[in-house]
Amino acid sequence: MGFFFFLDFVIAFFVLINIHAPWWAWVIYAVSAVFWFVVWALSDGGATEKKTDISKQGQSCTEE
Numbered sequence: 855m856g857f858f859f860f861l862d863f864v865i866a867f868f869v870l871i872n873i874h875a876p877w878w879a880w881v882i883y884a885v886s887a888v889f890w891f892v893v894w895a896l897s898d899g900g901a902t903e904k905k906t907d908i909s910k911q912g913q914s915c916t917e918e
Contacts (some may be wrong), residue, residue: 856894863887 863883870879 856898859890859894863890 866883870883875883
């Protein structure tokens, strides 16, 4: 999913350059890039917690 966002923003960057976008288009681009990066980072953090929960369950089964 992170690669999709990266590729999408790279393509949008070159489109904005080619159309000689006004300053407000660049502001929208920058704000959306930061917003989606934060969303991606938070969703990735949730996946990491699930992995640690699974490993803790595996340890408790072997200890018994």
